[in-house]
């Protein structure tokens with residue numbers, strides 16, 4: 001077997017749906033811009049995690065992905081770094097609204113994602129703001145008005161702000177659903193669907209989930225277009 005086959009088998013990586021590119025087994029393989037590789041080097045990371053290795057080349061082809069993997073597998077940078085590359089390609093003005101929208105189930109998770117985006121996107125001059133419930137809207141709206149390339153949000157608060165017409169989705173071309181199974185468990189499906197209905201259909205969608213029950217399969221089927229399904233390890 002080839003070194004790629006050995007790698008995939010060793011890390012229990014499977015990818016199905018169309019022609020799947022080979023994983024990036026090293027950071028050099030990624031061809032990421034130097035300012036991004038520098039931040040990865042500063043963080044002291046030695047190699048991509050299996051989910052990063054397999055999803056990065058697929059995401060860079062602008063394809064939809066549903067990735068099923070346990071927590072702690074490096075999913076955040078799995079989508080954030082392709083998001084930075086996406087932003088660099090689009091060169092949109094964040095004053096006109098976000099280009100990347102990340103949905104996450106909780107305030108804690110959303111702020112962790114924002115922290116990671118600001119840390120690893122610093123040299124790329126990525127701007128990122130966070131919207132979540134349980135805190136007054138006024139400060140969040142003010143930050144949003146300043147403009148952000150990436151908006152990380154919980155579905156409830158984002159849906160409120162959308163109904164107030166205080167966010168413009170016209171530039172959104174990359175949508176990420178992080179911890180999709182947990183968002184559904186929390187009852188966010190109606191808000192997620194309302195939000196996604198307002199996003200231009202010509203978008204790339206990346207969905208991450210730790211489990212793969214029928215509710216998650218259903219929403220993946222509705223929101224993703226010809227996705228590549230990537231599984232890491234044995235998941236139910």
Ligand code: ADP
Pocket residue numbers: 045046047048049052070071072073074075076077
């Ligand atoms: P998940 O979302 O899959 O639960 P995270 O994205 O939160 O996982 O990542 C878990 C931890 O691994 C974080 O501290 C993150 O900074 C770190 N990490 C991410 N990618 C790598 C890598 N390639 N090498 C080492 N550590 C990494």
Ligand code: MG
Pocket residue numbers: 072075076178
């Ligand atoms: Mg995560």
